[in-house]
Amino acid sequence: xxxxxxxxxxxxxxxxxxxxxxxxxxxxxxxxxxxxxxxxxxxxxxxxxxxxxxxxxxxxxxxxxxxxxxxxxxxxxxxxxxxxxxxxxxxxxxxxxxxxxxxxxxxxxxxxxxxxxxxxxxxxxxxxxxxxxxxxxxxxxxxxxxxxxxxxxxxxxxxxxxxxxxxxxxxxxxxxxxxxxxxxxxxxxxxxxxxxxxxxxxxxxxxxxxxxxxxxxxxxxxxxxxxxxxxxxxxxxxxxxxxxxxxxxxxxxxxxxxxxxxxxxxxxxxxxxxxxxxxxxxxxxxxxxxxxxxxxxxxxxxxxxxxxxxxxxxxxxxxxxxxxxxxxxxxxxxxxxxxxxxxxxxxxxxxxxxxxxxxxxxxxxxxxxxxxxxxxxxxxxxxxxxxxxxxxxxxxxxxxxxxxxxxxxxxxxxxxxxxxxxxxxxxxxxxxxxxxxxxxxxxxxxxxxxxxxxxxxxxxxxxxxxxxxxxxxxxxxxxxxxxxxxxxxxxxxxxxxxxxxxxxxxxxxx
Amino acid sequence: xxxxxxxxxxxxxxxxxxxxxxxxxxxxxxxxxxxxxxxxxxxxxxxxxxxxxxxxxxxxxxxxxxxxxxxxxxxxxxxxxxxxxxxxxxxxxxxxxxxxxxxxxxxxxxxxxxxxxxxxxxxxxxxxxxxxxxxxxxxxxxxxxxxxxxxxxxxxxxxxxxxxxxxxxxxxxxxxxxxxxxxxxxxxxxxxxxxxxxxxxxxxxxxxxxxxxxxxxxxxxxxxxxxxxxxxxxxxxxxxxxxxxxxxxxxxxxxxxxxxxxxxxxxxxxxxxxxxxxxxxxxxxxxxxxxxxxxxxxxxxxxxxxxxxxxxxxxxxxxxxxxxxxxxxx
Numbered sequence: 001x002x003x004x005x006x007x008x009x010x011x012x013x014x015x016x017x018x019x020x021x022x023x024x025x026x027x028x029x030x031x032x033x034x035x036x037x038x039x040x041x042x043x044x045x046x047x048x049x050x051x052x053x054x055x056x057x058x059x060x061x062x063x064x065x066x067x068x069x070x071x072x073x074x075x076x077x078x079x080x081x082x083x084x085x086x087x088x089x090x091x092x093x094x095x096x097x098x099x100x101x102x103x104x105x106x107x108x109x110x111x112x113x114x115x116x117x118x119x120x121x122x123x124x125x126x127x128x129x130x131x132x133x134x135x136x137x138x139x140x141x142x143x144x145x146x147x148x149x150x151x152x153x154x155x156x157x158x159x160x161x162x163x164x165x166x167x168x169x170x171x172x173x174x175x176x177x178x179x180x181x182x183x184x185x186x187x188x189x190x191x192x193x194x195x196x197x198x199x200x201x202x203x204x205x206x207x208x209x210x211x212x213x214x215x216x217x218x219x220x221x222x223x224x225x226x227x228x229x230x231x232x233x234x235x236x237x238x239x240x241x242x243x244x245x246x247x248x249x250x251x252x253x254x255x256x257x258x259x260x261x262x263x264x265x266x267x268x269x270x271x272x273x274x275x276x277x278x279x280x281x282x283x284x285x286x287x288x289x290x291x292x293x294x295x296x297x298x299x300x301x302x303x304x305x306x307x308x309x310x311x312x313x314x315x316x317x318x319x320x321x322x323x324x325x326x327x328x329x330x331x332x333x334x335x336x337x338x339x340x341x342x343x344x345x346x347x348x349x350x351x352x353x354x355x356x357x358x359x360x361x362x363x364x365x366x367x368x369x370x371x372x373x374x375x376x377x378x379x380x381x382x383x384x385x386x387x388x389x390x391x392x393x394x395x396x397x398x399x400x401x402x403x404x405x406x407x408x409x410x411x412x413x414x415x416x417x418x419x420x421x422x423x424x425x426x427x428x429x430x431x432x433x434x435x436x437x438x439x440x441x442x443x444x445x446x447x448x449x450x451x452x453x454x455x456x457x458x459x460x461x462x463x464x465x466x467x468x469x470x471x472x473x474x475x476x477x478x479x480x481x482x483x484x485x486x487x488x489x490x491x492x493x494x495x496x497x498x499x500x501x502x503x504x505x506x507x508x509x510x
Numbered sequence: 511x512x513x514x515x516x517x518x519x520x521x522x523x524x525x526x527x528x529x530x531x532x533x534x535x536x537x538x539x540x541x542x543x544x545x546x547x548x549x550x551x552x553x554x555x556x557x558x559x560x561x562x563x564x565x566x567x568x569x570x571x572x573x574x575x576x577x578x579x580x581x582x583x584x585x586x587x588x589x590x591x592x593x594x595x596x597x598x599x600x601x602x603x604x605x606x607x608x609x610x611x612x613x614x615x616x617x618x619x620x621x622x623x624x625x626x627x628x629x630x631x632x633x634x635x636x637x638x639x640x641x642x643x644x645x646x647x648x649x650x651x652x653x654x655x656x657x658x659x660x661x662x663x664x665x666x667x668x669x670x671x672x673x674x675x676x677x678x679x680x681x682x683x684x685x686x687x688x689x690x691x692x693x694x695x696x697x698x699x700x701x702x703x704x705x706x707x708x709x710x711x712x713x714x715x716x717x718x719x720x721x722x723x724x725x726x727x728x729x730x731x732x733x734x735x736x737x738x739x740x741x742x743x744x745x746x747x748x749x750x751x752x753x754x755x756x757x758x759x760x761x762x763x764x765x766x767x768x769x770x771x772x773x774x775x776x777x778x779x780x781x782x783x784x785x786x787x788x789x790x791x792x793x794x795x796x797x798x799x800x801x802x803x804x805x806x807x808x809x810x811x812x813x814x815x816x817x818x819x820x821x822x823x824x825x826x827x828x829x830x831x832x833x834x835x836x837x838x839x840x
Contacts, residue, residue: 310712334714348712353705353773362702362713366695373694417713 010037011073012200013058013089013169018067020053025406025436027053029224030067035169040191040201042215044208045244046437050224051204055171058202059091060084088168092158094177100147105129107146108161132160135197136190151297152183159190163199170194171202176210177462178296188214206463208240209493222246223437241465245437253469254445256452257488260472261286263322264456265338265425267307270316274302275480279316282475282482284425284456289447291471292460294500299480300460301343304429308340309333320424334363337424341414341431343460345407349414352403356395357384359402359413364420387416392442408439415446426450428459432466444470464493478502513767514779516822520815521786528793535796538671542662544785544792546674550659550738552784553680554755555762556687557731559780562763563691564724565704565772566615566622570607570629571732571759575752577633578604578736583646583746593655597737604733605726607633612722630756638748647745659741676738680781683731688777700724704772761812762787767819786811 013035020028028050035041045051056062058069060078068075071087078084084091098107105125106113113120114128129142136156146154155175162170176184191201191214205211211218218230220243227243245252265284272280280303284290292300305311307318309327317324325336333340342348350359361368361380368376368383384398391412395405402410411431418426431447432440448470451457461467467474474486476499484499529535554571561568578600585596611629614620648656658679662672691697699720702710711717735755740746764770765786766779790811794804 308712329716330712330714331716340712342712347706348708351702351705351709351773354702358698358702362698362710362715365698366714369695373696375693375695375698 011035012037012071014070015054015058016068016070018054018057018064018069020050020057020062020064025224027224028057028064031221031224031226032067033219033226033229035200035202036216037168037200038195038198039216040195040203040214042203042205042211042218043221044205044211044218044240045221045227046440049221049244049437051221052173053224054221055091055173055202055204058084058089058169059171060089061091085165085167088166089171090162090165090167090169091171092155092162092173092175094173094175096151096154096158098146098154098157101145103143103145104133104140104149104157104160105142107157108132108142108164110161112165128164129160132164133157135163135193136160137186137193150183152179152186155179155183155187156190159194163194167199169200169202171204173204174206175203176205176207184210206465208237209497211235211240212237220244252441252444253466254441254448255289255470255472255488256448257472258287258452260288261454264320265307265458266319266322268317268319270303270306270318271314272299272302272306272480273311273314275299276314278481280482282485284458286454286456287451289451289457289459289470289472291467291474292458292477293462293464293467293474293496294460294477296462297479298477298500300477301429302480303477304340304343304427304458304460307333307427308338334421334423339363339418339421339423339426341411341418341426341428343429343433345410345414345434350402350410352401354402355399356388356393356402356405356413357381357398360384360387360398360416360420363417367421383420384416387413387419391416391446406436406439407434408436408442411435411439411443415443419450423455425456425458428457430461431459432461432463464496467491467496468493476500513774514776514782516819517765517767517779517782517786517815520811521782521789524786524789524793524811528789528796532796535792540792540796542672542674544788545677546660546742548781548785548788549674549676549680550735550742551755551758551762551788552781553676553683553738554732554735555759555766555780555784556680556684556777557728557735558756558759559763559766559768559775559777560687560691560700560724561622561728562760562768562770563704563772563775564700564721565707566721566724567626567760567770568611568629568725568728568732569623569626569756570611570633571728571735571756572752572754573630573633573637573756574604574607574729574732575736575739575755576748577637578733579740579746579751580637580641580646580748582737582740583648584641586652587646587648593652600733600737601730604729604736607733608726608729609722611729612725615725616718616721634748634752641748643748645745645747646740648741649744652741656741656744659738676742679734679738683734684777684781687727691775691777696720696723701773704769704774706773758787759784761808765812765815786815 011034015033017030017032018028019030031050031054043051057064060081060083063079069078076087108129109125114124115121126142133140133142136159138153138156146157175187179187195201203215212235215235216232218235218240220227222244230239263283263285267280267282269279269281294300306313309329309332312328318327320336327333346352357380361383365375365380368379370376388395388398393409393412395409402413432443447457468491472488474491474496475482476484476496478500479502486495534540558568558571582596582600585591585599611625614625615622658675661675663675665671665673699710699715703717703720707717739751762783763780766783768775790808791804794801794807
């Protein structure tokens with residue numbers, strides 16, 4: 001923190017030893033960072049490293065338990081979003097917060113409409129908006145409905161909105177996660193332009209290539225603590241990964257190649273209700289770990305949901321062990337030997353108000369029932385005990401209400417729930433989202449181990465490191481279409497991103 | 511047990527306060543009355559508890575009671591049905607009503623509030639139409655049947671006090687209900703659905719079936735209640751019988767620890783809740799409080815109970831979170 005003090009031109013913002021505690025997890029522990037004027041600072045780290053919490057503290061969404069924020073050399077306290085805005089700090093969330101039914105100008109001035117006696121001065125909003133749109137390089141009329149814009153354009157509107165309140169510090173949380181390559185380029189151009197105008201940018205991203213391209217400096221967080229800084233000269237992909245993970249990557253991802261067995265799951269000409277224009281064909285073999293990569297909105301989750309019977313396919317066929325199966329509900333899917341660890345753990349994976357034990361047995365309790373539908377409590381206790389020790393789930397006891405466990409331990413319970421059913425095919429949708437680094441590694445090991453024992457594993461992930469780390473094979477989707485398949489030898493961040501952004505090349509058949 | 515402790519204490523306090531002011535409160539006659547009515551209301555409250563635990567609501571209970579309660583004497587006395595046929599018919603009707611509600615709510619995704627509100631209007635309307643709004647009753651006949659509602663059983667060792675038969679009926683139903691809720695996969699699924707229907711579905715639970723079952727149980731027990739209420743009062747006015755009973759039942763269930771958000775509840779709590787409702791009404795008479803104030807007092811007491819419960823709960827949750835934080839950071 002003090003290494004660059006003398007060299008820095010003008011320190012705009014300083015975060016000093018900020019700590020934030022949530023029930024069950026210390027999100028930030030004595031985290032510090034500095035931000036100079038006109039600088040693009042990248043904050044990177046694994047999911048759960050504390051990046052988002054830190055940004056929320058800066059933007060006044062959350063307040064720190066201890067530590068201080070210093071702006072222009074003065075210690076300030078920021079406890080609401082409004083206060084953050086008065087200091088010129090604006091946060092652009094990963095999920096954009098625009099009203100699609102309003103036009104661009106109305107969105108930019110939402111809540112701050114220039115008015116007389118409550119009547120909005122529309123002309124003024126349009127004139128001002130036009131200027132702002134020019135600054136972000138958006139060549140559109142301010143009267144355009146936001147709902148008609150692409151995600152990339154909407155993001156520009158968000159930035160324009162931030163500029164309209166004279167933001168000096170613009171915080172962007174994974175701004176490119178749902179942008180096409182082209183849109184990302186446009187965003188970078190705007191960021192460079194803003195930097196030249198003296199705006200400082202804090203940029204959170206998982207895409208290390210972008211960070212490399214854009215950032216003046218990198219701050220790495222790991223497990224809620226500072227894991228080091230990198231200045232422009234020392235930014236490199238390997239350095240960043242090393243700092244984020246805290247050890248050599250090859251150890252972190254336990255990939256071991258297995259001879260794939262016979263085909264377990266085969267999908268033929270499947271059309272999902274969300275993306276009915278594309279037919280999906282692929283197969284999954286025993287002992288295989290196959291990743292599905294793609295950008296947000298590529299249709300990966302929708303595919304998982306069709307396979308698991310949450311949605312019904314338009315047409316096409318699904319075969320398990322060579323037999324065609326008709327899946328109309330998760331129950332049918334389970335009967336066929338499928339299991340899904342869903343994307344949204346809290347909404348789809350767990351009954352938060354129930355105990356570890358009750359969550360663990362939720363899928364298997366009906367199989368294990370005694371006559372008259374009586375729960376087999378002994379079996380339930382045994383199962384839970386077994387899973388807790390096998391997966392090293394940290395919980396005081398099996399009657400602990402599950403919402404009080406950490407994300408990683410919660411995810412292990414969801415996994416345990418399905419392992420109790422001994423599925424032939426394990427589907428996982430973003431299996432390590434919101435999971436701390438330690439548990440992440442354990443989940444990877446578990447996935448690989450299950451595959452080695454004969455399970456077929458198909459997982460969706462937006463984390464390329466993860467895809468590259470443990471997949472034997474990767475399927476890539478783009479806008480509902482399966483754009484390609486890469487073997488372990490062919491897969492790289494570049495080859496996957498090419499397919500994920502729709503720059504089609506011939507799918508390689510193995 | 512912890513969850514029902516608060517309301518149990520409240521019940522005991524109300525009993526003691528009333529007993530101190532009026533010695534007749536603990537008289538055999540008064541107790542028999544309170545227990546009989548508690549049992550009748552307890553039965554319908556158990557039913558609605560199932561629906562509330564599933565995350566739904568049933569506003570039609572009072573009208574189901576009206577329909578069944580009017581039809582039973584109508585079929586027996588006016589139409590000359592045999593007891594078996596009449597009972598079978600009204601049971602079928604109440605089960606069909608629950609099935610109807612459940613199907614509309616799960617398959618058509620209609621709001622439980624709206625579906626059962628319409629039910630509230632429809633079933634009473636049908637009852638009044640069939641009976642032409644005429645008072646129905648058993649007169650002096652059907653004494654054997656009426657024993658179910660007004661019968662009393664001598665207890666050994668206790669002089670003077672006789673146990674009302676409805677208490678035994680309620681006890682049996684409560685035991686079965688508690689067994690279902692706590693020991694079977696149906697009960698487990700019901701609680702899971704009440705807390706998070708999506709996650710329940712993602713776990714392979716056929717959520718629709720479980721929810722439909724809850725509405726069937728609710729309407730069936732309302733039907734049982736309707737039979738017993740009719741046998742109890744003997745002169746059934748289709749216009750008035752069962753009015754507001756759904757609200758008493760819901761209040762008893764909520765007092766007994768059922769979260770209106772779904773997912774939790776205990777049968778014992780519901781029975782104690784029903785008892786508190788009856789004792790409160792009884793106390794108001796016993797204490798000589800003007801009966802016009804009855805609703806106001808019941809409302810205030812329930813509100814106090816629910817507020818206290820919520821405060822205790824959020825306090826406990828905060829403490830737990832704090833302890834958790836200490837554990838993980840320590």
